[in-house]
Amino acid sequence: MRALSRPLARHRRLIAAFLAATAVACALLSVRQPSGVAVLAAARDLSGGRVSAQDVTVVRLPPEAVPDGAFDERASVVGRVLSGPVRRGELLTDARLLGRGFLSTLGSGLVATPVRLADADAATLLSPGDVVDVLAAFGQEAAPQAVTVARQVTVVTRPAAGAVEGALLVLATTSEQATALARAQSASRLSVTIHPR
Template sequence: MRALSRRLARHRRLIAASLAAICVACALLSVRPPPGVAVVTAARDLPGGRLSAADVTVVRLPPEAVPDGAFDERASIVGGVLSGPVRRGELLTDVRLLGRGFLAALGSGLVATPVRIADADAATLLSPGDVVDVLASFGQETAQAVTVAREVAIVTRPVTGTIEGALLILATTSEQALALARAQSASRLSVTVHPR
């Protein structure tokens, strides 16, 4: 027993240094970020519109679960505009925001076209992905309605409307966008919804 005590006394500094190194290693492991890739998700259910810092949070996912276009930090997405409602915890990617990635996801030859329809209440019945025809009504008395754009998809709808109507974003061709712009300047627009 005394021999063991003498041996421990001789190696006391080495043992102390080893224990200190183990403590430092444990401390470093405890502050190291958890494994996985950082991605931005919705912090709560969001109706759409401009994102604030309180709307998003960062979680970590296995690398194989991270889709293309995912954002890895909150600062890169705050201020962006959601193309539609999202659920709490939903992963946010470039195609969920209005912008270059979003337009690429619409498909070749399509553009995002803002259109104000006269009936704001009717817009609340629409959802992204609905397919509509856009009608224009010219004149006040004996107004006739004509179809301006056929079978265009709703990309986003407003959370609320105003007395001037409600703004929709539609996926249209360039020709349809021109026809809609001409019709908006001289008529009231409405939509009919195609069955799903």
């Protein structure tokens, strides 16, 4: 028995060092960076409007699961405007944010035109893709006249909830409609009628 314990006693330090190194290696493996490609997703349900740093989180996906136009840096999305509501966990891509990538999907001859509705609550009835007519109410008398300024234009984005001084919409319009809307905004209050889908 003593003959067996002597070699173990001699190598006790060597065995202890080996076990300590094994423990360190296991600890390093447990804290290593998770695998996959880092991309940005919505940290919570977003109703639209401008993206803040708190609105986004990093998720990791296999390379083959990363869609075209995905973002991997917060600076690329913070301050940009969403094209519509986004669910928690949904990936943020160039198709979900206003900009060159999104505007290219509007169609030939169309531009993104911001218009402010007089009634902010009316904007809560709208969703991206809705088709509306824009009306302008002119005059200060008790019964102002309303005229249609733009017909059958598509809602691109609506504002986030909580707007107090009217609601800023973005519409896909022709250049001529954009000019008419700009003229009407300077001298009237705007509202919309919604076409059935």
